[in-house]
Amino acid sequence: MRLLLITNDYLPKAGGIQQYLGNLVERYDGPVQVIAPKDTAAERDAQVVRSKRKFMWPTRGTRRWIEEHADRFNPDVILFGAPYPLPTMGPALRASLGVPYGVIAHGAEVTVPAAFPGTRQLLAGPVKQADVVFANSRWTAGKVERITKRSVTHLGIGVDLESFHPSDAGSSDELVVGCVSRFIPRKGHAEVLHAAAGLRSRGYRVRASIVGRGRLEKRLRQVAESLEVPTAFHVDIPWAELPGRYREMDVFAMPCRNRWLGLEQEGLGIVFLEAAASGLPVVAGASGGAPETVLPGRSGFVVHDRDGLVEALEILVSDRARMSAMGTAGRAYMEDEFTWDQVMERLRSGLEQAVKNAS
Numbered sequence: 001m002r003l004l005l006i007t008n009d010y011l012p013k014a015g016g017i018q019q020y021l022g023n024l025v026e027r028y029d030g031p032v033q034v035i036a037p038k039d040t041a042a043e044r045d046a047q048v049v050r051s052k053r054k055f056m057w058p059t060r061g062t063r064r065w066i067e068e069h070a071d072r073f074n075p076d077v078i079l080f081g082a083p084y085p086l087p088t089m090g091p092a093l094r095a096s097l098g099v100p101y102g103v104i105a106h107g108a109e110v111t112v113p114a115a116f117p118g119t120r121q122l123l124a125g126p127v128k129q130a131d132v133v134f135a136n137s138r139w140t141a142g143k144v145e146r147i148t149k150r151s152v153t154h155l156g157i158g159v160d161l162e163s164f165h166p167s168d169a170g171s172s173d174e175l176v177v178g179c180v181s182r183f184i185p186r187k188g189h190a191e192v193l194h195a196a197a198g199l200r201s202r203g204y205r206v207r208a209s210i211v212g213r214g215r216l217e218k219r220l221r222q223v224a225e226s227l228e229v230p231t232a233f234h235v236d237i238p239w240a241e242l243p244g245r246y247r248e249m250d251v252f253a254m255p256c257r258n259r260w261l262g263l264e265q266e267g268l269g270i271v272f273l274e275a276a277a278s279g280l281p282v283v284a285g286a287s288g289g290a291p292e293t294v295l296p297g298r299s300g301f302v303v304h305d306r307d308g309l310v311e312a313l314e315i316l317v318s319d320r321a322r323m324s325a326m327g328t329a330g331r332a333y334m335e336d337e338f339t340w341d342q343v344m345e346r347l348r349s350g351l352e353q354a355v356k357n358a359s
Contacts (some may be wrong), residue, residue, distance in 0.1 A: 005034045017106050019239075020106070077351050080101065080104065088125070107139075107267020110144055132353065158341070167248075175250040178275075192255065194306060221233065249280055251317065252271075254283075266285070276294075276331060280330065282301075290302070295330070300330060
C-alpha cells in the first residue's frame with residue numbers, strides 16, 4: 001500500500017509531531033513519500049519532496065504542485081500529518097487523484113482552532129469528510145469526535161524501548177528530579193524547581209535536571225539560582241544524547257497544566273513515555289491526555305497543583321523501594337501498551353479499511 005504523507009511538521013525540525021511522523025515513516029512497511037516544507041537543515045532524502053516555502057498553505061498552487069508529485073508516486077492513500085490547515089485540500093485531492101485520505105490529530109492543533117467559529121469550521125469540515133481519522137491519544141480522539149460528530153481511531157504513540165531503557169547504575173545519595181520539554185509556561189519546569197526547593201527545605205538531598213530549549217531558559221536559570229537548587233541545564237541537545245539524560249534521573253516530573261482557558265493542553269506527552277521506558281516513576285500534570293501515560297499509584301502520580309507535586313515527589317524520594325517498584329511498573333506499562341508495533345498495526349488497519357471502503 002503506497003502512502004503519501006503531507007505535512008508541515010517534519011524532521012529535521014524539532015518537535016513532538018515531527019518526531020512522531022518521522023517514526024511512522026521509518027517503520028512503515030510499504031512505499032512512502034513525504035511532502036514537507038523547505039528546510040535548509042534537511043539532508044537530501046529520496047522519500048521526502050520539499051516545497052519551496054517554509055510553510056505550506058492549502059492554496060490552489062500548492063494543491064497542483066502536490067498533484068504533480070502524486071501522479072508520479074501513484075499513492076493508494078493520502079495521510080495528512082495534522083488536521084489543520086492542509087486537510088482542507090483533502091476532498092479536492094481525493095477527487096483528482098482518486099484515492100482516499102486520512103488525518104492524524106495530536107492535541108493543541110485541535111483545541112486551538114476548535115475554539116473559534118471560523119477555524120472550527122475549517123477544521124471540522126475536511127476532518128469530517130476524511131475516509132479515516134486517527135488520534136495520538138484517547139483524550140484527543142474524544143475531542144475530535146465531539147467537534148466532528150464522527151468516529152476517530154485511537155492510533156496511540158510508541159516509544160523506542162531499545163534506546164530508552166533503565167540505567168544499570170544505582171541511585172546516588174543525592175536524588176535527581178528531572179524534566180524534559182520545551183521551555184514554555186504550561187510544561188511546568190519552574191514548578192519542578194520550586195518543588196525541589198521544598199524538598200530540600202525538608203531535609204531531602206535532591207537536585208534538578210532540566211532538559212530542553214525555549215524562550216524561558218534565562219528565567220528558569222534565574223529561578224534555580226534564587227531557590228538555591230543545584231540544577232543541571234541540558235539545552236538543545238541532540239536526540240542521540242536524550243536517552244542517557246533520562247538515565248541520569250531518579251524521578252521524572254512534568255506538571256503540565258492547561259492555559260488560556262483550556263486552549264493549550266497536553267495531547268499526550270511522549271516525554272512521559274520515554275521516562276517510563278527508562279525505568280523512572282513519572283509525575284504528570286492533569287492536562288489533556290497526559291494522565292493516560294501513568295498508572296496512578298503504580299507507575300507514578302497525576303497532580304493538579306504545586307502542593308500535589310511536592311507530595312508526590314516526597315512519597316517517592318522518601319521511599320526508594322517504592323520509587324524503584326514504580327519505575328519497574330512504568331517500564332512494563334510501556335512494553336504492554338505503547339510499542340511502535342501496536343501503533344503501526346492500527347495505522348495499517350485503518351488505512352487498509354479506508355482503501356477498501358473507497359474501492
